[in-house]
Amino acid sequence: MEVIITGGQGFLGQELCRHLLKKGELKTSSGVMQEVQRICLFDNVAPATTSGVNAHPKVVIETGDLTNAETCQRLMRPNASVFHLAGVMSGAAEKDFDLGVRVNLDGTRNLLDACRAQGASPAPKFIFTSSLAVFGETYVEPGTPVGDTDKIVPKNTYGMTKACGELLVNDYTRKGFVDGRTARLPTVIVRPGLPNAATTSCYSGVIREPLHGVEAVLPIARDLPHPVTSTRALIANLVILHDATWPDRVDRALNLLSRPSSLQQLVDALYEVVAPAEHSKLGKIVDKEDSFLSGVVRGMGSHLSHERAKELGMLEVPNMATVVREFLEDFGEKTVVSNKRQRVA
Template identity: 45%
Template sequence: MKVVITGGTGFIGRMLARRLVARGELTAPSGNLETIDEIVLFDAVAPAHSIDGLDDRVRIVTGDIADCDLVRSLIDRDDVSVFHLASVVSGGGERDFDLALKVNLTGALNVFGACRARSGRPRVVFASSLAVFGGAAMPRVVGDTTKQTPQTTYGATKAIGELLINDYTRKGFFDGRAARLPTIIIRPGRPNLAASSFASGVFREPLAGRTCLLPVSLSTRMPVLGYRTAVEGFIALHEADGAALGDDRAVNFPSLSVTVEEMIAALRRVAGNRPLGDITPAPDPAIEAIVATWPVETEWTRAAALGLPVDADVDGIVRAYIEDFVDEQD
């Protein structure tokens, strides 16, 4: 079978591709486990360096997700699964409304349309976000069925994507699932335009011996998810029995609700014996305004029932990052 990962050269896309190469099989539209013989990583730009941990089953394609013909040329087999991760992120969407609509809405429609055109019912896993929640009436703890009142363009496009996943599945066009993600930590490399980028930077920069400029207060609380657990969660959601999802295909992924101060404490517990860069307050009203619209805690009963993996604590996420991206470079 074939797997297409949009946003495939991004951090989670690369990690997912490595895991699928190692795993070697997924449940195909036939309903049976089938060997993965082709993986396409589709993205707007090529990676700056070769991606470790892949093999000759994997190829990278660059292009515009708003190009319908190109997307259809990639989703060209009936025995296909798609992980749709490509997106303009929160801060980027606030800066460029039209680009967010082009990538997040037109792109999603192109992916969903290409899957609809295949015979059978391909499984489609859509990366959504807790940014679908918001508004003055948002409760402190959001669950799978909490009303969605997104306060960013990014969150609005994700909410629309979830509705489309439900409707395309209801129509029998494909077997869709939406992964409603908290902030994923710890991302290596350079900061991105996501308003949540600081949640990785508060670990990554000090571990690299650099100063982290913290745009929010130490008391800022947010749900987070380790990147290893996120990747395993994507696969677990793909493999879940569609009947268990019912007519609501979106699932809050498990998360840990922590403050920035608690993140820093975890860093110091795990890596206090290492030379660490400073963490310096640098309030950014634009970032603070976006973060203030997010939920601070989630309920994820459905994810637990489906057997999605859970992080034990932030310390374990820090240890994994050091193992994968810090000690590996030493």
């Protein structure tokens, strides 16, 4: 079977590709396990590296812009499963409304239309990555977690575009054009590389920067709980969502498993994992709260419940010390501490 990953050069696109190459098989829309023979990594940026998963013989690199409907039509293949990960992040979409709407909403519709044009039966699987940012104004009692079926009233443009995408996936599925499933992602930590344009970028930076001997600046209040997940749990759960048998209902969205964590809890986990003798090597952590950004994070819903994800047997998010250890194992090559291991392929 074939897989198309949009946003294939991004953080999660590359990790998902690595996971699928290792796993080797997925459940097709006919319900049978089949070998993954080809993975197309589609992105509007060219690969930063020609090694790693980009060099794997089963991987095909396609460069193009999903806001171009013809490009999406050309990209699509009969019966291919689509993991739609490309998108403009929360900070960038809030700064540039037109870009956010064009990529996150029009681009998603272009892809869904391209799947529809294949006319495949049974309909191909389409995994859409939404976000907990769809929950802005909530109507649950304070302290009550926000569940899968609570009303989605985003408080930013990013969340609005993701909420629209969820509705598109529901209706394209109801019409039989795709077999859609929407995962509402919490913040995935620890993201490697440079900070990105997400408002919640510091939930990774607070671990990543000190481990590289670099100062981490925290624009969000340290005590604010925010739902996070580990990279490994997130990727495994996206694949469980793909392979699952979805109950017969119009709503195709669920909250992926998450664990509320404050920046202070992440700092504590960092200092627990790094040996005391090496604490002095860690980069400084500096508080510079930006009340606007703290407000945006506060408006995202701090506690979620995950009834549907649990029904599907998804993986629990590990504790934060394990999250730090996983980062050191998977991406720790250039960190300043000794307890790291280089990942094999």
